[in-house]
């Protein structure tokens with residue numbers, strides 16, 4: 001069974017067990033009980049954190065330095081860093097950047113080796129950039145994860161720091177960690193300053209006026225989002241001020257000088273990439289803010305290229321400038337085409353915070369002379385903005401309905417649906433083990449289901465750590481409705497393999513496809529993968545690229561090859577026929593609990 005991303009607090013899930021005599025491998029249960037999830041929903045940790053922040057130390061001593069705790073979603077300049085620099089400048093003391101590696105959190109959240117490698121590559125670039133400004137980037141590894149607040153505060157004590165800055169992470173575990181940090185910092189007279197940075201509109205701002213509750217449906221959320229942002233455009237799109245350099249004398253300090261020497265590791269034990277994958281990821285997903293900006297500019301200014309379909313460098317030569325036929329302008333009509341290089345491929349950069357979503361909006365609006373965000377006009381630009389707003393929506397959902405961060409369906413009524421591979425609380429414990437995969441699950445992961453579009457997409461993920469949105473929807477719907485395998489199994493697999501793995505968007509996408517989430521696809525609307533295939537890959541180039549067994553097949557046969565074709569080409573026969581699968585899924589969803 002593969003790992004999955006949700007990590008409810010161990011104490012409130014499952015049954016209590018006696019304490020082990022010797023240390024055991026860290027295998028947290030990742031699916032909460034319905035009761036635990038309901039209790040957390042009733043008093044969301046995001047709300048508790050806001051309350052805790054109202055109670056922090058008001059006038060701490062100046063101390064010897066200000067620390068900015070950089071987190072996994074923050075790998076560039078951002079609000080917390082900028083605030084930390086501003087405070088350090090005012091107090092005429094240095095700013096120190098801290099990054100904490102927490103392998104237990106990576107296990108609990110199913111962080112994949114590719115995403116961790118991407119983080120390390122970005123940190124290595126940041127380390128150099130910051131050192132040029134005499135700002136040390138210091139890294140530490142802390143285990144167990146529950147002790148992180150104490151350990152961070154101890155470190156602050158040894159650095160003489162009285163003010164800590166960080167951006168908020170909205171997963172339940174991380175929110176609870178920060179609540180504890182605030183509590184423990186009080187008696188030590190350390191001020192904790194936390195900022196919202198991930199989304200354009202932070203969670204908790206958008207409510208349904210009639211009920212005063214957060215939205216669980218995208219359209220009214222988007223409508224409110226547009227109103228709020230357009231009313232205060234400068235505020236919502238304002239970029240954090242650039243960091244200010246430290247005085248070079250910081251390098252001579254006995255306390256701070258050695259922090260410049262901490263090396264960014266090339267891997268984290270237990271999350272190593274093999275050499276070939278590491279080389280490929282470096283080529284396909286170049287690290288650093290300037291690479292991210294260049295990828296954005298290519299999307300905004302140049303034409304799609306078929307040569308960019310596979311695992312290739314996004315900045316490869318040969319992009320053709322085009323004012324009218326560039327990818328963003330064509331996005332409205334082409335965004336569902338997996339056989340073209342139609343989308344921005346910025347998701348890894350957004351999800352690790354290598355590029356700021358506010359900067360992306362500002363750059364795009366400047367280029368197209370847009371004064372107001374209108375998702376219904378400006379050709380493809382409006383549609384593209386609308387897609388990015390989904391990211392804000394799912395972040396809001398994560399903070400407002402924390403059950404989705406605990407492995408529970410948003411719609412609890414569907415928890416009784418019978419799955420072929422069920423993800424029960426007890427089964428969710430433990431590291432990934434392919435041994436317990438059923439044959440169907442194993443074939444899905446390997447891209448050998450016998451459905452060409454599904455296999456092409458799954459092979460693309462395996463090879464690149466990324467696939468276009470429409471094939472993600474198709475494979476997620478296929479796993480949950482055709483194979484009737486628990487969405488949490490697929491969600492874990494995505495988290496482990498995607499370079500853009502993000503709990504909010506991944507859970508949102510999976511629960512949409514499984515019909516269990518906020519604003520989901522209704523359970524009776526089951527994609528026919530063969531007709532979806534003709535829409536997303538009308539040229540067949542995507543399938544032919546990723547499924548070379550079918551590279552000579554043309555026309556409709558490519559999407560639904562006959563038994564004689566597949567047998568001849570040694571391509572697998574489908575695991576299940578669409579009609580049979582559809583009937584089973586309808587039966588099980590209509591009466592959750594029945595088979």
Ligand SMILES: Cc1cc2nc3c(=O)[nH]c(=O)nc-3n(C[C@H](O)[C@H](O)[C@H](O)COP(=O)(O)OP(=O)(O)OC[C@H]3O[C@@H](n4cnc5c(N)ncnc54)[C@H](O)[C@@H]3O)c2cc1C
Pocket residue numbers: 335343344345346347348350351387388389390391394467468469470472473476494498500501502503505506507508509510513
């Ligand atoms: C089952 C499933 C799982 C997913 N898992 C993730 C994930 O782990 N991480 C992730 O970033 N996205 C996820 N998505 C959303 C979406 O597929 C990717 O963001 C998109 O394919 C990234 O490609 P792009 O950057 O070229 O997107 P573009 O089309 O260029 O869109 C620009 C940006 O908008 C945001 N965006 C676009 N579509 C969505 C969406 N449906 N939901 C949320 N944000 C969106 C992304 O940040 C994306 O980079 C998932 C979707 C599904 C159906």
